[in-house]
Amino acid sequence: MHRFSAIIVAGLLAGAGCRTASAPESFAPWGNAAEARGYLDQYRHVLMACIYDDHWEDRAPHEYSFHHFKGTVVRPYKGAWRTSERIAFVHGVDAPAHTTSNTDAGSLVFLFTNEHTNGEVGIDAGDFLSYEPNLERLIRSL
Secondary structure, eight states, X not given: OHHHHHXXXXXXXXXXXXXXXXXXXXXXXXXXXXXXXXXXXXXXEEEEEEEXXXXXXXXXXTSXXXXXXXXXXXXXXXXXXXXXXXXXXXXXXSSOOOSOOOSSTTOEEEEEESOOOSSEEEEOTTSEEEOOHHHHHHHHHO
């Protein structure tokens, strides 16, 4: 009787173990799976980074303000970037520069780029997204 109970418990535990997550129905912000894959395939490097420093550069009137970031790679999904590597990137914003620094320190972001360099990487709109657990699941599923 104990042997039979042990077999049932072992079967239940095995059935409750690792399972493949069901495919996401929506690949927001990219649409469906094919569109998401096509979007990410245009980049050599897809990674998650943790921001440890950010500051704004105010340029002349009628010029883009630059938002500079420094971070550490937390998880590479594709490409040559490795965990713990430092990354610096800059994003041009068509708005006045903020006067505060390090407001994004501690934030996680997804970065999509074709560059792997020790210098600063230029990032366009759509080439980085704030971390969301569901978005990470989507990226990993692709």
